[in-house]
């Protein structure tokens with residue numbers, strides 16, 4: 005499995021969110037030297053499929069963010085289908101439940117020691133308290149993230165995806181062991197866009213994030229590699 009990062013640059017995961025394979029390849033080539041992994045998500049996978057993962061795999065470890073969420077049998081089958089792509093990390097929605105997460109873990113173990121890190125997405129960083137309440141969830145984001153974190157870790161997830169706001173509460177509740185991958189990260193002065201629960205890269209790492217995921221503040225910059233290096237340079241050692 006991909007090791008927990010020790011150096012600031014290894015903590016950074018740029019999100020390559022584009023449907024254009026040529027742009028994805030250019031971003032991957034520019035960003036691979038200054039990050040710990042590259043995140044490939046639904047936009048590129050929907051457009052290009054597994055070929056996009058194969059194309060990126062030579063540049064850096066691939067965080068394949070497909071946020072699987074279905075019945076256990078279907079998710080286990082999807083994990084088995086994705087294993088030949090050798091992703092370093094794979095996401096599933098914690099809200100899919102313990103049986104779904106356990107089935108994913110069992111399927112992933114067929115890959116042996118090189119299996120992907122299984123990350124359970126808790127509460128999407130785009131949801132504020134009101135949007136979460138509108139889905140029927142009682143209690144605020146922190147309470148729901150802690151509830152889903154416990155469920156996911158007990159069911160066999162290696163780590164969690166959460167916003168920077170829940171990193172400290174998760175570390176308080178579950179200690180150092182869970183791998184924490186944190187999107188919703190915004191360098192000071194950059195636009196939050198559709199992200200609701202944000203903090204700066206340095207705040208996320210100081211709170212206990214292992215990896216931070218940053219998309220548009222990097223990919224929308226005139227020099228994405230320079231933007232990535234500047235973010236990494238601002239992280240605590």
Ligand SMILES: O=C(O)c1cc(=O)[nH]c(=O)n1[C@@H]1O[C@H](COP(=O)(O)O)[C@@H](O)[C@H]1O
Pocket residue numbers: 019021045069071095125127128129130165166187188189197199217218219220221
């Ligand atoms: O699983 C994720 O990576 C994820 C979970 C979450 O709760 N919020 C979230 O923004 N993400 C992903 O992180 C990336 C954030 O991109 P930017 O908002 O452009 O920095 C996107 O690719 C999202 O799909």
